[in-house]
Amino acid sequence: xxxxxxxxxxxxxxxxxxxxxxxxxxxxxxxxxxxxxxxxxxxxxxxxxxxxxxxxxxxxxxxxxxxxxxxxxxxxxxxxxxxxxxxxxxxxxxxxxxxxxxxxxxxxxxxxxxxxxxxxxxxxxxxxxxxxxxxxxxxxxxxxxxxxxxxxxxxxxxxxxxxxxxxxxxxxxxxxxxxxxxxxxxxxxxxxxxxxxxxxxxxxxxxxxxxxxxxxxxxxxxxxxxxxxxxxxxxxxxxxxxxxxxxxxxxxxxxxxxxxxxxxxxxxxxxxxxxxxxxxxxxxxxxxxxxxxxxxxxxxxxxxxxxxxxxxxxxxxxxxxxxxxxxxxxxxxxxxxxxxxxxxxxxxxxxxxxxxxxxxxxxxxxxxxxxxxxxxxxxxxxxxxxxxxxxxxxxxxxxxxxxxxxxxxxxxxxxxxxxxxxxxxxxxxxxxxxxxxxxxxxxxxxxxxxxxxxxxxxxxxxxxxxxxxxxxxxxxxxxxxxxxxxxxxxxxxxxxxxxxxxxxxxxxxxxxxxxxxx
Numbered sequence: 001x002x003x004x005x006x007x008x009x010x011x012x013x014x015x016x017x018x019x020x021x022x023x024x025x026x027x028x029x030x031x032x033x034x035x036x037x038x039x040x041x042x043x044x045x046x047x048x049x050x051x052x053x054x055x056x057x058x059x060x061x062x063x064x065x066x067x068x069x070x071x072x073x074x075x076x077x078x079x080x081x082x083x084x085x086x087x088x089x090x091x092x093x094x095x096x097x098x099x100x101x102x103x104x105x106x107x108x109x110x111x112x113x114x115x116x117x118x119x120x121x122x123x124x125x126x127x128x129x130x131x132x133x134x135x136x137x138x139x140x141x142x143x144x145x146x147x148x149x150x151x152x153x154x155x156x157x158x159x160x161x162x163x164x165x166x167x168x169x170x171x172x173x174x175x176x177x178x179x180x181x182x183x184x185x186x187x188x189x190x191x192x193x194x195x196x197x198x199x200x201x202x203x204x205x206x207x208x209x210x211x212x213x214x215x216x217x218x219x220x221x222x223x224x225x226x227x228x229x230x231x232x233x234x235x236x237x238x239x240x241x242x243x244x245x246x247x248x249x250x251x252x253x254x255x256x257x258x259x260x261x262x263x264x265x266x267x268x269x270x271x272x273x274x275x276x277x278x279x280x281x282x283x284x285x286x287x288x289x290x291x292x293x294x295x296x297x298x299x300x301x302x303x304x305x306x307x308x309x310x311x312x313x314x315x316x317x318x319x320x321x322x323x324x325x326x327x328x329x330x331x332x333x334x335x336x337x338x339x340x341x342x343x344x345x346x347x348x349x350x351x352x353x354x355x356x357x358x359x360x361x362x363x364x365x366x367x368x369x370x371x372x373x374x375x376x377x378x379x380x381x382x383x384x385x386x387x388x389x390x391x392x393x394x395x396x397x398x399x400x401x402x403x404x405x406x407x408x409x410x411x412x413x414x415x416x417x418x419x420x421x422x423x424x425x426x427x428x429x430x431x432x433x434x435x436x437x438x439x440x441x442x443x444x445x446x447x448x449x450x451x452x453x454x455x456x457x458x459x460x461x462x463x464x465x466x467x468x469x470x471x472x473x474x475x476x477x478x479x480x481x482x483x484x485x486x487x488x489x490x491x492x493x494x495x496x497x498x499x500x501x502x503x504x505x506x507x508x509x510x511x512x513x514x515x516x517x518x
Contacts, residue, residue, distance in 0.1 A: 021196055023134075023141060025201075027133070027166065032201075032204055032205045034129070035130070035205070041119030042118070053280055070325075074265040074269075077265050079105070085128070086418070090425075091135040094156055097503055103140045104140065121287055123317035123319075123332050125333075127164055129326055134159040134161070135157070135159040154189060158198075161178040165199070171201070178194050179191055180379055182418070212390075214290060215334075217294060218297070222361075227354060231397055231400045235400065240412070242414070243373070243409050252319070256323060271325065293363070300359050300363075303347065333374055338364075340370060345362035368398045378399075385398055438499060439467075441489050442506050443487075444488040445486060454482065455479065461505040467492065469489070471485065471488055
């Protein structure tokens, strides 16, 4: 009997690898094509702005073309609201049971509108749409294969991982981002499928774009230990400004609502028109910002121009994203971090605390710190920058800056940006005792309200059944006397349409403030 169980377990994991390869192949092709078209279109748009600078009569037809694009995208957004914005909150909501959508309209509309918005030079990133495109491709495959419930969610998670991997050529960071920030589940099948799909998608991407890292930054040498004190100052500054970015980004949509003369689905007209002077005067800043990062790392401007570039990128990236156009904030956040790293390094150089040769190093460290603070996903930030830069020599300073920035945002009360965006999209769910049964996995965190309490003492949501507790590599069959421990994963049966309500109720129970005092 034990031998049969072991064989079945091995086959389950083998099946997960096969599914991961299938998802990674299709998602890698779609996202790599998406990325390739954007890069070519962005280069074409930069050339157009160079031509417009010499032929200003072309500005009027160019502005009309951009407005027509904004109107078309706005029409699609009204038809299919799930294509709005980054796409990461939508995937996170799907995996949590908070929302769902039809895959085909989202796939083609997000693909085309993302290309038009990002390729036109708006300060939007390709990574969020790439994650949603990958997850949506996987959703389509799951529907074709007749998968539902946990198997469908497993494929969506692996597709999201493949999408980020193909966008940044960072399979390890992509897998960890899905586990840490999106799925919040570290079970073996989840990471195995996600890692497999990410590696396959990365292989597809490498075949198209080559092996050169996305942010191939040349630096002279690693940072000596005697300068690590400056990293603490850098991390605190990044955390404070990261909290400010969160605050603005989560509210800019409301500010657009004050434009009562403009229908909300057509808010994109504003950034499409504002990008024209940006393209004419600062074409290097167009798009997500990876060109700017690499160029400034090689030849860093002086302090005042750097501050100007940061203000421009900060303001226009929030304007671009807040309009609801399909596009992400992932790469724009890294660009802002790189600029802050250059600003901080220039300040340290000016007062004689740092040699000028380490400016590029600080740009690398600040990208990780700024992203770690805003997303509150420090492990992903460290690995992402490591893979994107293409060297392991920065792991220690990356970790220092990421931890300090994370703690700073935490002390200020900042929440993970994508989770906060999801909360703006969903409404409190109601109990729904209908539909097929499904399994919900819920983690018990350290210091949370569920930890240390008996099963019988908890007010479980209605229409739920706790069927198991995953504790490490073994599974515990619970009873009323079972004490929940930090690190446990609760396996709960409920109705498929009831998952969102149950998750919200369990999250309330898991709130540390509900934990009884000793």
